Amino acid sequence: MSKPSDRGAVLPSLGAVFLAAGLLLGSWASRTPAVAGALHVDATVVSSFVIALAAGSGLGLLVATRDGRRIGPRAGVRAGAVLQLVGLAGIGVGAEGASSVPVTIAAVFVFGTGVGLGDVLMNVEAAGAEQAVGRSVLPRLHALFSLGAMGGAIVGAVSAGVGLPISVQFPAVAVIGTVVVLFAAGRFSGPTRSTVVGPSARAAAQGVPVRSVARRLLLVAVTVLGLAFAEGTATSWISLGTVRGHGLDATTGAVAYGVFVTAMTATRFVGGRIVDRFGRMIAIRVAIGATVLGLLVFAIAPGLVGILIAALLWGAGCALGVPLGVSAAADGGGDPRRVAVVSATAYTGALALPALLGPLFDRWGYGVGLVIPVIVLVVGFTVSRVFRTVVPAESR
Secondary structure (H helix, E strand, O other), X not given: OOOHHHHHHOHHHHHHHHHHHHHHHHHHHHOHHHHHHHHOOOHHHHHHHHHHHHHHHHHHHHHHHHHHHHHHHHHHHHHHHHHHHHHHHHHHHHHHHOOOHHHHHHHHHHHHHHHHHHHHHHHHHHHHHHHHHOXXXXXXXXXXXXXXXXXXXXXXXXXXXXXXXXXXXXXXXXXXXXXXXXXXXXXXXXXXXXXXXXXXXHHHHOOOOHHHHHHHHHHHHHHHHHHHHHHHHHHHHHHHHHHHHOXXXXXXXXXXXXXXXXXXXXXXHHHHHHHHXXXXXXXXXXXXXXXXXXXXXXXXXXXXXXHHHHHHHHXXXXXXXXXXXXXXXXXXXXXXXXXXXXXXXXXXXXXXHHHOHXXXXXXXXXXXXXXXXXXXXXXXXXXXXXXXXXXXXHHO
């Protein structure tokens, strides 16, 4: 098991891993229209890709939550990267080479498994590093993830513009991202049999009712769910919605996703200062408000300018939900299981829930379908007061 000083020293390696993870996911998200076009499928079939991504991520999350200590972040994050390499390359071959929906779905499932496994364990490593250094680092690490996704979106937009096949782009990007992760994760923690004090035992030792700890974690998860759902909706649908919902071209769809990711990245880089000045509860509530506004503008946007404004608000609003939720789960010692709960909730919102929107988009259009994440966000807003007490002032 790594010592605290070692956990703090791993921050540069963590940054590289978060950056590479964003690059891989952003590459997939920005070329979703190209995958759909190569297979000549509608939004309902695209939903099957999102479901496969969610199912694969669920498997990865399950393995990471159940066996994370035995595997360790180092081996787990590396294994996740290799699975993403195989999956992303398989998507390109399945869509353009084999022109097969089943092969593409299988490849997306493998890709999602790698995403889920790697995400939980890199967040567990990051939460441990944050506890070791005694200051907030998760928003900036997630900013690097967003920066990587922005790079993936740029590569996707350029590739779409010049007509580069996804069967070439995806394997090339996957190799680069995987090599970075394999080297950087070498500094991560290995397997451990440590007896981490669970939330119940810790709460009892501090005289805090166990129900209060569990309730707080649940409400944090509910708030994170709404913002993650909105983030995942953008990742899965903003490019395709720009093309099929608003009649713009595929390059503009990739640009819209790039604006979304750019806004998210910039907000995460300054997120720590925002939280320090205004507090977590206000930051989360403003984030939810901006996200709702962005979704509504996207639903009724009359043209390119409206789409870009919507993407800007949407991205800025989603930015702090997941990192603040993970940070909150790690308070008081950072039991990896609590981090895993929030990560699993975030991935449920980001991957599983957006998959349900495809049939709604096909039947009633994007404007009606986007009401669903708005409703979930409003529910999260009503319970977001819990963020006032998740991080005591003295722990900042």
